[in-house]
Amino acid sequence: MIVSIVSVLVAAILVVVDQLIKHWATVVLQPLGAITVLPGILELRYYLNDGMAFSMLAGKQMLLIGVTSVMLICVLLLLLLRKMGMWERISWTLILGGGIGNLIDRFLNGVVVDYINVLFVNFAVFNFADICITTGVILLMLWIFYDSFQKDKAEKAAKQQKEASDGTA
Numbered sequence: 001m002i003v004s005i006v007s008v009l010v011a012a013i014l015v016v017v018d019q020l021i022k023h024w025a026t027v028v029l030q031p032l033g034a035i036t037v038l039p040g041i042l043e044l045r046y047y048l049n050d051g052m053a054f055s056m057l058a059g060k061q062m063l064l065i066g067v068t069s070v071m072l073i074c075v076l077l078l079l080l081l082r083k084m085g086m087w088e089r090i091s092w093t094l095i096l097g098g099g100i101g102n103l104i105d106r107f108l109n110g111v112v113v114d115y116i117n118v119l120f121v122n123f124a125v126f127n128f129a130d131i132c133i134t135t136g137v138i139l140l141m142l143w144i145f146y147d148s149f150q151k152d153k154a155e156k157a158a159k160q161q162k163e164a165s166d167g168t169a
Contacts, residue, residue: 025115046134091140098132
């Protein structure tokens with residue numbers, strides 16, 4: 001139970017960090033438009049996104065708020081009620097924190113504040129919450145592949161052991 005509470009507290013800290021950075025972006029970047037960090041590579045650019053990843057479902061705020069809310073409640077319940085390993089817990093914690101950060105923007109403003117613009121590829125402008133969500137999903141996928149591999153390996157070993165014991169009997 002303590003681990004579950006720590007996960008929720010870490011997610012809350014991620015939300016606070018996300019909201020503080022977005023506030024900074026609104027106060028500092030909005031009047032300027034953009035600040036070059038690494039010429040030709042990275043800039044901080046104030047951008048309002050009314051969709052989700054790559055502006056999908058733009059203008060569908062109620063749908064995005066509803067679906068995101070249901071999904072985040074499920075993630076919260078997973079973190080509170082399900083026993084899980086460290087990497088799975090870290091993954092869901094990142095997804096929860098990032099998801100709530102963007103949900104707050106969507107709910108209060110109808111748009112999400114984005115500000116990280118990678119210049120050397122044609123990519124969407126994104127934010128800290130997006131990084132948390134993406135990192136969480138990648139870690140979760142890696143954990144699922146690893147867990148599946150470990151289970152397959154254990155099943156093969158058990159099968160070989162059974163065959164060896166059946167052959168000697």
